Amino acid sequence: MGRLLLHAPNVHVGGGLVLLKELLLALTFEEGWANLDKRAFELLCLPPKMDCNFVSPSLMGRLQAEFRLRHVARHDDLILCFHGMPPLLRVAGRVVVFQQNRNYLGLSPLSSFLGRTKVRVALERFICRSFKNHVNEYIVQTSSMQSAVKAWHGGNPIVRVIPFMDILVVESVSCADARKYDFIYVADGEAHKNHRNLLAAWILLAKEGIFPSLALTLGDSYNSLRREIDNANSTHNLNITNLGLLPHKKVLDLYHSGKALIFPSTAESFGLPLLEASHTGMPIVASELDFVRDVCQPTQTFDPNSPVSIARAVKRLWNIPTEPIEIGSAHDFLEVLLK
Template sequence: MRSFVRMGYPGIVKTWDGMICDMPVRLFIHATNVHQGGGQSLLRALLKVCPENLGLVMVLDTRMEVPEGMPGGVEIKRVRPSIMQRLQAEWWLAQNVQAQDIVLCFGNLPPLFKLRGHVTVFVQNRYLVDKVTLGNFPMKTRVRLGVERLWLSGKAINADEFAVQTLSMKTALLSSGCVVDQPVHIRPFANMPDIDPENVNRENHKRYDFIYVASGEAHKNHRRLVEAWCLLAEQGQFSSLCLTLDEEQSIELFAWIEERKLQYGLKLENVGCLPHEQVIQLYAQAHALIYPSQFESFGLPLIEARQAGLPVLAAELDYVRDVIVPEQSFDPDSPVSIARAVKRYLGVDEAPLKILDATSFLDLLMSKRS
C-alpha cells in the first residue's frame, strides 16, 4: 500500500514517489462512547447538517440513534459497548483511514493507534482533564473515568489538534499535561434550539420561580442549592424551584432532598430526567434559571436560558462567564452566598451587621450580670 502525504487542500494527495492523485476526501466520525446526554445532542445536530456529497463514515455505539434524513451513501459501523468491540473498532479505524481523510473523534478520546488522516479530538468531559476527585461516583464509573484519563494522556500524541467549547476548558486541557504541542481550538459548538422568547416570557405559562436543569452528579451541587433554599425558608422566603433529577440514578440525593422538603416546607418539584425537547418547553414555565454547578465543560442550560430570555443566577466561575453574563452570581460552595443572590434578585433587602464600638461591646458583656 502506498503511503500518502497530506497537501494543503482537500482531495489532492501526493504519493511517496511524487505522483499526484485525486482521492475523495472522507469524514470519519468516531463516537463509540456517545449515546446519551449532551454528547448525543451535539452528535445528532452534527449528523443532521452533513452535506449530500460528503463521504461520511460513522463509527457509532449500537445505542446511538441516527437522525432521520441522513444523506445517501453514508457508511455506518456499529460497535457494541464492550471493551473487546471498542478495541476492534480502534483497529478497524487504523486500517481504513487514508491520508486524505479527516477524522473527528467525538468522544473525548484520541485514537488508540496513529492514523494516516488528519485527526481532531473534540473534548467535552471535564472530569478527564480537571484534577477533581472521582470519589463520589460508583466504582464502575470511577474505573471507567480512570481508564479514560490514562487513555487521553497516553494517546494524545495520536491527535493532530484538539477542539473544546470554552476558554476555561482549553485552560484545563492545557494544564492537564495531555497536550504535547498540538493546537487547541475553541469551537463553541452547541445544538441551539428554536426558542421564542415572547412565548417563554408569558406570565400565564409560569409555574416556577426558579429552574435548575441538571443531572445528579456531585459537581452539579444540588445539596448546597437545597441548603440555600432551607436558609431562605428560615427567613420566610419560599420561592418555588424545579429540578430535573433522575430519581433512579440519584436515589440517595433524591431521598435527602425529600427530607429537607418536608422539614422546611420547601416548594420543590422534581420533574425527572426529560428529553431535550421537553427541557426546552420547561424554560417557558420558569421565571429564572439558577445554576450552582461547580464546573462544566460548556454549561448548555446557561445558553439555552439566555436564548429563552430568562434571567440567570449562576456560580461566579470561569465557565459561566465564558458563555454569558449572569444577572446575579454567587460562591457555589456557600449556601449563604446562594441564598443572598436569590434575595438580591428578588429585591429582598438584607441589612448588614451593625458594627459595635468597644463601649457597646463592653456594655453588652456586663449586662449579662444584671
C-alpha cells in the first residue's frame, strides 16, 4: 500500500475531534499526508513525518482542499475521508469514507433544523448522495449505522464496522453520593439531541415535586435553546445548569461530577458519551433505540419522543413508583357521567 491521505476538513469539535486526535496518535506510517481543519490546529498532536495542510472553514478553503487532494493522490494511496463526505473530485487511489454523521443520511427531517443549519445540512446531504460513486468503501462504528448506510445508499456498498475510541478515558469512580449533579447530558444543541423533550420531562417532574439536578453542555451557538432552558428554570424552579461547550478533558472530568448520564438523543452514529459513561460505571438512562444498545447496557430506557416516558424512567431510577390509573366498571362510568 502507498501513503495514507487523511482528508478531514470540518472536523474540529465533538466526538469527531476526539476520534481524530486518537487516530493521529496511533499513526506510525513513514509517509503520510493530511487536510485538517484550521480550527483544530492547536488541539491536535501531529505525527512528525506527516505533511499537514490546514483548511480554512470557508467555501474557497474547502474547494482548495479538494483540488489539493486530487493533485497529490496516487493510484496506490488510501484516502480516508474522516469528515464523512466523499471527495467532490475523482481522485486516484482507494477512497474510504468514515461515516459518523447520521445527518448526512437524511435520518432526521430537514424541518427539524433551522436557518443556516438547515441550508448547510441540505447541501451536505446533496453532496453525499451525488458523489457517492467516488467512494470505494464506507467504515462505520456500529451495526445499526452499517444498516443505515446500506439502506441510504440504495446499491450494494462495502460497509465495514470498525469501532474505536480514546483508550485513555475516565477512570471508574465509586462514590456517587459525593457527586454534584444527579444527571449529566453531554451533547450539543442540534435537533436530534432532543433537549426540548428532556426539558419538558423535567417540567413534568417538577409538577410532581421532583427536582433532579441536571448539567448540560450547550455552546453559545444555541442561544435560543439556552433561553428556553433559562425561562423554564425560572418559571418551574428547575435545577438545570448549562456548563457551556467544554473541551474533551473537562467533559471527562464532568463524569466524576454526575450520578447518572441521561441521553435522550434520537439518532447517533456512535454515541461516545454512552461509552465514556459506561467506562465509569455510572448508570445510564437513555433512549430505547438500536444505537444505544450497540454500545452499552442502559440502566433504564424510555421513548425519546415522549416527555412522560423520560420522566417515568427518571422516577424508576430513583425508585419512585408511578401508580397506574384506576379502572372502574361501566356502572362507575355512568355514575360519574350522570353526576
